[in-house]
Amino acid sequence: MGILITHFRAAAARFAISRSVIVPMLIGPIIGAMLAAASVAAQEATNVVTIDNFTFTPPELTVAVGTTVKWVNHDDIPHLVVNKDKAFRSKALDTDDSFSYTFASVGTFDYFCALHPHMVGKVIVK
């Protein structure tokens, strides 16, 4: 009887250990995939410049080479996104229209709104 109980305890201990190892092994990749998806979503979100109330937000954005930046107009009047050095120029963006540009080289890209030149922003590509 004593031997049986000891055997049972050993088996229970083994089961507890294996479960404590196997469960994280199964959950780990799931959490990893969720974190990866979340970081992609976060990265996309940070590459968006919104136009609200005649203001580019964020006014200054730093990105890596190859990043696509998207400007979205939330105002109810049109705006344009025009690079000072003519690297890019959007069409007139109506409400909720967007314009995307992929930065293929390093540099500082100052831009403004062609309709409201006091609206300025910059993208720094590293």
Ligand SMILES: [Cu+2]
């Ligand atoms: Cu404008």
